[in-house]
Amino acid sequence: MNSRKNLIIFLVVTSILLSTIGVLSYKTAKLQKDIAALELLQRELIENSATLAVMSQSVKNMQKRLEDGRNRNFVSEVEKINGDLNMTKAMKKVNSIGNKKEGVLNVNRYELRYEGVDINSATNLFYRLTNAPLLIRVERCNLSVSFDNPNLLNISLSVAHIN
Amino acid sequence: MTLFLNFKNGVYTLMDETRQTLIVSSENLSDIINAIPPDGLISVSIDADEFFIRKVNLPAIGEEKAKEILPVEMEGKFLVPAQELCFGLVFLEKSETLDSYLVFAIKKQFLLNLLTPILNKGAKVTVVSLSNLDAISELLVGVDQEKIKGLDFYPEELKKYTEKKLAFGVLKKVVLYALAICFIIILGLSLRLYFMSKKEAQLKKSIVAGYNTIFPESKSSSPSASVIEAKLKELKQNYRSLKGIELLDILKDASASVGNLAVKEINVETNRLTIKGEAKEYSAIEKYKGLLKKNFPLIKVTETKNLSDGRMTFVMEATIDE
Numbered sequence: 001m002n003s004r005k006n007l008i009i010f011l012v013v014t015s016i017l018l019s020t021i022g023v024l025s026y027k028t029a030k031l032q033k034d035i036a037a038l039e040l041l042q043r044e045l046i047e048n049s050a051t052l053a054v055m056s057q058s059v060k061n062m063q064k065r066l067e068d069g070r071n072r073n074f075v076s077e078v079e080k081i082n083g084d085l086n087m088t089k090a091m092k093k094v095n096s097i098g099n100k101k102e103g104v105l106n107v108n109r110y111e112l113r114y115e116g117v118d119i120n121s122a123t124n125l126f127y128r129l130t131n132a133p134l135l136i137r138v139e140r141c142n143l144s145v146s147f148d149n150p151n152l153l154n155i156s157l158s159v160a161h162i163n
Numbered sequence: 164m165t166l167f168l169n170f171k172n173g174v175y176t177l178m179d180e181t182r183q184t185l186i187v188s189s190e191n192l193s194d195i196i197n198a199i200p201p202d203g204l205i206s207v208s209i210d211a212d213e214f215f216i217r218k219v220n221l222p223a224i225g226e227e228k229a230k231e232i233l234p235v236e237m238e239g240k241f242l243v244p245a246q247e248l249c250f251g252l253v254f255l256e257k258s259e260t261l262d263s264y265l266v267f268a269i270k271k272q273f274l275l276n277l278l279t280p281i282l283n284k285g286a287k288v289t290v291v292s293l294s295n296l297d298a299i300s301e302l303l304v305g306v307d308q309e310k311i312k313g314l315d316f317y318p319e320e321l322k323k324y325t326e327k328k329l330a331f332g333v334l335k336k337v338v339l340y341a342l343a344i345c346f347i348i349i350l351g352l353s354l355r356l357y358f359m360s361k362k363e364a365q366l367k368k369s370i371v372a373g374y375n376t377i378f379p380e381s382k383s384s385s386p387s388a389s390v391i392e393a394k395l396k397e398l399k400q401n402y403r404s405l406k407g408i409e410l411l412d413i414l415k416d417a418s419a420s421v422g423n424l425a426v427k428e429i430n431v432e433t434n435r436l437t438i439k440g441e442a443k444e445y446s447a448i449e450k451y452k453g454l455l456k457k458n459f460p461l462i463k464v465t466e467t468k469n470l471s472d473g474r475m476t477f478v479m480e481a482t483i484d485e
Contacts (some may be wrong), residue, residue, distance in 0.1 A: 010338060017345040024352035031359045038366040038388055044395070045373030052377045052395070055402045062405040089349040102404060119418065126410040137407030143414070162405060 062135055066105075066162055069134025074110060074161040083126045087121055090114045097158075107160045109139070114144050114155040122153050135162045166203055168195065169294055170277065192280060195247035202249060207278065208294035214301055215241050215248070217302040220261040226254055237266060247271050251293075251314035253306060265306060267293065267314060274318050279372035283327060289314040330458075361421045408433075412458075413483070419454045423447040436462075441476050447475045455481065 045052070075094055082088045093113035100107050117125070122143065129136050140158035166186065167178045175195045175407060177186040178445060187198040217240055222231045233252060237244040248268040255263040278288055292315060296308055303311070304320035367388060374391045375381060377398075386394070408431050416437075417429050423443035430437040436459065442448045457460050466478035 012347075017262060017342065017349065020349050021345060021352065021429065024349060024356060028352055028356050028359065031356065031363060035359060035363055035366065035389075038363065039275055039371060041392055041395075042366055042370050042373065045370060045377070049373060052398070056377050059398060059401045059405065063401075066405070096412065105404070123411065123414060126414065130409075130411060137260060137405065138410055139407060139433070140410060141410055141413075141431045142428070143430075145426075150425075160407070 040146075051080060069132070070163045071099040072134040074108060074134065074136075077132055078110075078112065078133055081125065081132070085121055085124050085128065087114065087117065087125065090117050090121070102162075106163050107137075108163070109158065109160045112155075112157040112159060114153075116118075116149065116152045117155055119150055122155060125155070129157075129159065136160070138163055164204065165206050165289060166199065168199075168205050168207045169210070169282075170208070170213065171295060172212075192277065196280045196284055199281060199284050199286050203286040204279055204289050205286050206471050207281075207291045209269065209291065210295045211293050211299045212295070213269060213273070214293060215267045216299060218255070218263065218302075219266050220258075222265050223257065223260055223262045226252070226262075226264075229262065233266065237268070240418045241268060243270060245448070247290060249274055249316045249318050251316055253310045253314070255306065261433055265302070265311075267316075271318055271320070274316060275321065278318070278321055279324070282321065282328060287322075287325075288317065310357070408483070409424075414456045416455060421447055421454065421484065424451050431483070436481045436483055438479045438481075439476070441470075441474050443474055445475065448475070448479075455479070458484070 034130075078091075078094060079088070082091050091112070092115050093111065095111045097109045099109065106151055114125070126138075129138065137160040138157060139160055140156075142154075142156040144154050146152040146154050168181065169176045169178070169184050169364075174188060174190055175192055176188045177198055178184060179186055179196050189195060217237070219236065220241070221232070221236055224232075230250070230252060233250050234245045234248075237248070241248060245268075247270060247355065248341050249271050251267045252264045253267075255265055257263070262383055274291060281288055292313075293311055296303060296311060296367060314398055338395070369390060370388060371385050374386065374394070378394065408432070413429070413431055413436060417426060424440060424447040425442075426438060426440040428437075428439040430439075438455075440451075445467070448467065452464060462479055462481035464477055465480045466476075468476045470476065
C-alpha cells in the first residue's frame, strides 16, 4: 500500500517536472526564435537607419505630391515644363498609353519623346519631372546621341502619373 | 565498521567492532534496532543453546551435495518440519559408504524476525554464526571448532530480500538523481528564460528607438516588433511603387568623362541599365567600367565589336540597386 502510494507520488512529481521542462523548453525555443527575428530587425534598423530615414521622408514627400497632384493634368504640366525649359520644339510626342490600378492608386501611363536636346536641358527636364507638383514615376528611359548632331540627345521616356 | 550482535537467553547485546565496548543490551529487539546505524555492518551470533544439534550419517556424496539433501534427510528428526529450519553441517568422519556430520539447525522464523528489522533499517548483516560453543562442548569432542565458527545461517529467503532491497536502493538513488537532474534542468531553463526575456526587452527598446528615428511622427507610441516589421515592409513597398527610376543619378554616373570613349545610348528599364558606346581602345572601356563599378557593382561588358576604322563598339549592362 505504502509502495503504491510512493509510486503514485513519484509519478505525479515526475509528470509535473517533465511538464515543467517541456513548457520551459517550448518557451525558451519560442523566445530564441523571437530574439533571432528581433536581432535581424534591429540590425536592419541600425545598418540602414540613414537609408530608411531618407526613404521614409521621400515617401512622405511623394505622398504629399500624390495628394497635391490628384486634380492636375499631366499633359498641361509637361507642356508647362517644356515652356519653362524652352523645349517645346524638342518635344516630338506625348501619348497616353492607358491606365491601370495598383492597389488604391490610379496609374496613367504616357510616352514622351524629345529630339535634339543638349545634356543640360536633359538634366533640367529630368529634375523638373522628378520634382513636379504631381507625382510622376519614370518607368523606362532611352537616351541616345542624335544622328544629326552628336552633341545632342534624343530622349524617349515611359512615365506614369500616379494619383 | 562492523558491530556485533549477540543473542543469548532472550537478551540481545550489541557491541562495537572491538567487541569490548557494549553499545546496548536489551530483551527488546527494537532497542537494538534503534542503536544500529542505517548503513552499519552487523555480525550476528546466536548462542549455541538456541540451536538443535544432531549427529547424522549421510551418503558419501561430498559436503556440498550433502548440504543440498540435508532438509530431506533431516525431515522428522526435529520437533518442527525441516523446511522451517536453517541448517549448517560440519564433517566429522568418513566410513566406506556413509559420511558422518554434525548438523546444527535453528528456526527460520526466529532468524527472519531477528534479521528483517535490521535489514529494513538499512544495515547489512555480514554473517549469522554460532557463539558460546562452550555450552555444547561435550558434543564437540574431536570436532574442529573453527569449522563450526565458520558456519553461516543466513536464510536463503533473506538473500533474495536483500538483493531486492539493494535493487530498490539503487532504483531509489537513480530516481533521486533523475529528480535532481530535472530540478537542475528546470533551474537552468528558468535562468535562461529570465536572461532571454531581459535581452528581448532590451532589443525591443532598441528597435522602438530606431523606429522612432525613422518615423519621428510616431514618437509617442511603442509599437510591437511585428508592427514595426510591417511598417518597414509597407515603407519599402510604397517607396518602390512611387519612386520609379532615379534618372538624374544614372545620368550623372553614366556621363563620367573618359578619354577616347563616347557614350552613344543609355537605356534604363525597371532595374536594368544598358549603356552603348564607342571607344578607340579596350582600355578606355575598362576605365569607364571601373568608374561605373562604384555605383553599379555588378556592371559588366556584354559585347564588344571592332569597327573597320580601328575603333570598337561596346555594350555594358548593370543592375540598379533599389
